[in-house]
Amino acid sequence: MLPLMCVCVYISSILSxxxxxxxxxxxxxxxxxxxxxxxxxxxxLFEINFFAVFPNLSFTSQAEQPSCHGFDVIGFxxxxxxxxxxxxxxxxxxxxxxVTLGYSLYDNCNALGIGFRATLLLASGxxxxxxxxxxxxxxxxxxxxxxxxxxxxxxxxxTVLGLYRVPMVSYISTCSCLSHRQKFPSFFRTIxxxxxxxxxxxxxxxxxxWTWVGLLVSDDDYGLHAARSFQSDLGQSGGGCLAYVExxxxxxxxxxLRRIVDVMKKSTARVVIAFAHESHMIDLMEEVMRQNVTGLxxxxxxxxxxxxxxxxxxxxxxxxxxxxxxxxxxxxxxxxDFLLEIRxxxxxxxxxxxxxxxxxxxxxxxCRFSPAPAGWVExxxxxxxxxxxxxxxxxxxxxxxxxxxxxxxxKAVYSLAxxxxxxxxxxxxxxxxxxxxxxxxxxxxxxxLVYYLEKVNFTTPFGDQVSFDENGDALPIYDVxxxxxxxxxxxxxxxxxxxKKVPFKGEELNLDExxxxxxxxxxxxxxxxxxxxxPPGTRLARKKGxxxxxxxxxxxxxxxxxxxxxxxxxxxxxxxxxxxxxxDHCVPKETEFLSYYExxxxxxxxxxxxxxxxxxxxxxxxxxxxRTPVVRANNSELSFQLLLSxxxxxxxxxxxxxxxxxxxxQLRHAAFGISFVLCVSCILVKTMVVLAVFKASxxxxxxxxxxxxxxxQRVTVLVLTSIQAAxxxxxxxxxxxxxxxxxxxxxxxxxxxxxxGSTVGFAVVLGYIGLLAVLSFLVAxxxxxxPNSFNEAKLITFxxxxxxxxxxxxxxxxxxxPGKYADAVEVFAILASxxxxxxxxxxxxxxxxxxxxxxxxxxxxxxxGNRNE
Numbered sequence: 001m002l003p004l005m006c007v008c009v010y011i012s013s014i015l016s017x018x019x020x021x022x023x024x025x026x027x028x029x030x031x032x033x034x035x036x037x038x039x040x041x042x043x044x045l046f047e048i049n050f051f052a053v054f055p056n057l058s059f060t061s062q063a064e065q066p067s068c069h070g071f072d073v074i075g076f077x078x079x080x081x082x083x084x085x086x087x088x089x090x091x092x093x094x095x096x097x098x099v100t101l102g103y104s105l106y107d108n109c110n111a112l113g114i115g116f117r118a119t120l121l122l123a124s125g126x127x128x129x130x131x132x133x134x135x136x137x138x139x140x141x142x143x144x145x146x147x148x149x150x151x152x153x154x155x156x157x158x159t160v161l162g163l164y165r166v167p168m169v170s171y172i173s174t175c176s177c178l179s180h181r182q183k184f185p186s187f188f189r190t191i192x193x194x195x196x197x198x199x200x201x202x203x204x205x206x207x208x209x210w211t212w213v214g215l216l217v218s219d220d221d222y223g224l225h226a227a228r229s230f231q232s233d234l235g236q237s238g239g240g241c242l243a244y245v246e247x248x249x250x251x252x253x254x255x256x257l258r259r260i261v262d263v264m265k266k267s268t269a270r271v272v273i274a275f276a277h278e279s280h281m282i283d284l285m286e287e288v289m290r291q292n293v294t295g296l297x298x299x300x301x302x303x304x305x306x307x308x309x310x311x312x313x314x315x316x317x318x319x320x321x322x323x324x325x326x327x328x329x330x331x332x333x334x335x336x337d338f339l340l341e342i343r344x345x346x347x348x349x350x351x352x353x354x355x356x357x358x359x360x361x362x363x364x365x366x367c368r369f370s371p372a373p374a375g376w377v378e379x380x381x382x383x384x385x386x387x388x389x390x391x392x393x394x395x396x397x398x399x400x401x402x403x404x405x406x407x408x409x410x411k412a413v414y415s416l417a418x419x420x421x422x423x424x425x426x427x428x429x430x431x432x433x434x435x436x437x438x439x440x441x442x443x444x445x446x447x448x449l450v451y452y453l454e455k456v457n458f459t460t461p462f463g464d465q466v467s468f469d470e471n472g473d474a475l476p477i478y479d480v481x482x483x484x485x486x487x488x489x490x491x492x493x494x495x496x497x498x499x500k501k502v503p504f505k506g507e508e509l510n511l512d513e514x515x516x517x518x519x520x521x522x523x524x525x526x527x528x529x530x531x532x533x534x535p536p537g538t539r540l541a542r543k544k545g546x547x548x549x550x551x552x553x554x555x556x557x558x559x560x561x562x563x564x565x566x567x568x569x570x571x572x573x574x575x576x577x578x579x580x581x582x583x584d585h586c587v588p589k590e591t592e593f594l595s596y597y598e599x600x601x602x603x604x605x606x607x608x609x610x611x612x613x614x615x616x617x618x619x620x621x622x623x624x625x626x627r628t629p630v631v632r633a634n635n636s637e638l639s640f641q642l643l644l645s646x647x648x649x650x651x652x653x654x655x656x657x658x659x660x661x662x663x664x665x666q667l668r669h670a671a672f673g674i675s676f677v678l679c680v681s682c683i684l685v686k687t688m689v690v691l692a693v694f695k696a697s698x699x700x701x702x703x704x705x706x707x708x709x710x711x712x713q714r715v716t717v718l719v720l721t722s723i724q725a726a727x728x729x730x731x732x733x734x735x736x737x738x739x740x741x742x743x744x745x746x747x748x749x750x751x752x753x754x755x756x757g758s759t760v761g762f763a764v765v766l767g768y769i770g771l772l773a774v775l776s777f778l779v780a781x782x783x784x785x786x787p788n789s790f791n792e793a794k795l796i797t798f799x800x801x802x803x804x805x806x807x808x809x810x811x812x813x814x815x816x817x818p819g820k821y822a823d824a825v826e827v828f829a830i831l832a833s834x835x836x837x838x839x840x841x842x843x844x845x846x847x848x849x850x851x852x853x854x855x856x857x858x859x860x861x862x863x864x865g866n867r868n869e
Contacts, residue, residue, distance in 0.1 A: 038102020043122035045147030085413035151175030165447035171408035192476030211240030241549035243269035300324030321519035330407030537583035611650035645679035665754035677724035731761030799840030
């Protein structure tokens, strides 16, 4: 590789306009640059000097030339990287064969005016050369530009270059505003935009659950656009909230810096994000050190992640453990050897100032080329010989172990080269332009290169893929760095991960958390939240007038739960579940029904069986004494039927106890309705028999008994019972009762019950029973004062009175009783009415049979009602 020799300074001069047929560019000040001739020229803009001093403008004489100061070795290395890349491409037989690339690189002196002047010079023609004739059209001297070194300058310059579709590929401008394709149609960059950098920082915040952070930004496009991105993206991504946003001033502003640091000190946010430049951070950290603000976790943007000027023993106690987003590190093989071949320009003319290489040489070896400034030699200063050894001096420029912006410059040059290569490979008649035309080396147009830049896709020797999206942004990738202050006083910036966008997979954050150094006593990530974490069983409730990250923890309501920390809402439990006492999970609801295993169910079942047993005992007594007058009185067959129906009434109550099933729900009301109708029918017929016997005892009344004999009695009971059976059958067929899990009575219980299916059917069943009962009561009441021989009507009247009273009280009690108590009320009504009938109708007869057998005679029966026993 050829060394860079005799790099001379091109001085712009004011050109005469004597030739009216040519367009000439009139220079206003000198530009320091490096140049190399080639078939196709590329331009470059680099910040090689920190400061530019402009003279006062009086407009009474020609302005003096501005001067640049503060040599930046890193900026110079960036320019040399472009020169190296061009030379490497020229030696590559597979890339741009038979085409030699050249370059014109300029120092922008960190000033927009100088950078703008250099851009116009690159886009319109070299100094002292008229390139635009007649109509000022023609191929520009540079086909593309690598630059600029800041977002603000890139915005201004790309706005002009975009008008003429001259491509510019930036290696360091990250402002997200530059992704606006309509405003900057020919702008590309090999560094990710701040949109992705903001995304990367947000992913780090989410990884360590930092939801309450402060944001410091520089007062320029770089910082202000980042602030807007954070404010819009942080909340949407669920990453957290900004405790404060402060804009760092340019230059010294002690009052504002004191106020900003005071805000940081008073805030509860322990994490501070700084989207700013080195100069901002130097002034800020001086104030942080004065106020001794410690305990903060800093997150650095790529602008100062690798700033060695901040890694000092004075500042590291405050910046130790910093996490930062850094430009992707790469390796450029052969760059160090190229840098070692740099040699000063010994043929320079002092009239034109000093070349960039000579400035670098003087800076590195602390010497001056002749003629030296007045007094330089007398004061002990040395003159440069040009034979000094860079490697022996261990020059800073030779440190290629951490190439980051240099790697972006390298990729930018290769992007332009690959685009040009694709353009020149186009076959005539198959091109992408109008009429399928192609570009040619003889008449290249910048807009043609823009088209091919959008299609560029190649892989660097280091293994990174390079391509541009529809906005001109490269496939984004950043390294995550961690600052470490070693015990021997040295500092180390170590790589602890990366964040990148993978094609077809999306964004990925890979962190080696075991390598991250935390400066806190716990050796763990700090907690930075506006409010303490809400435990399971609670939900977040925002505080009125404060950011959404500031909240209270509100317990979940009954029936709701939250199983995670910081739940934004509570989730309702499923219908068959209920929240635990801690409200952190759901538990199955308790089930409730009238069970055989609870005291109430046991008592009712025992009472039912007792009633059934008593009926059996009474039936046994009656069977044993079936030939006695007491049993035979008023048709003993009806008495046995009545006892059998009472037994069924007692037993049907058992269907109301236990977990409801489909068959029990269907049988309980049918059995209840038919049993009670059978019972009441027997009583009604008994009463009618009493009435018939009374009428038969009167003269001419024998016919009444004839028409109401035993057969008619059986048929009457059968018909009356069959009507109820038909009603129940219709009910079961049309709207059958069924089991139902009722969750309305209680929130934390499921009540198993039988829904009647048809309220009308249930009402008709009860109504029919009630109709027969009322009819029996009325008939018995009418014959209550018959002669004593037929006074069983009094017992029937009393029994019907009890029966009606029980069931009239049952209706409101049943309606108002919840859950299993409704079944208990119905069972109680069945048992109470059954016992009332049993005791009222059979108690006196059993008393006579068992206690007073002397009265169990026909004579006594005929007159027992007159006695007072």
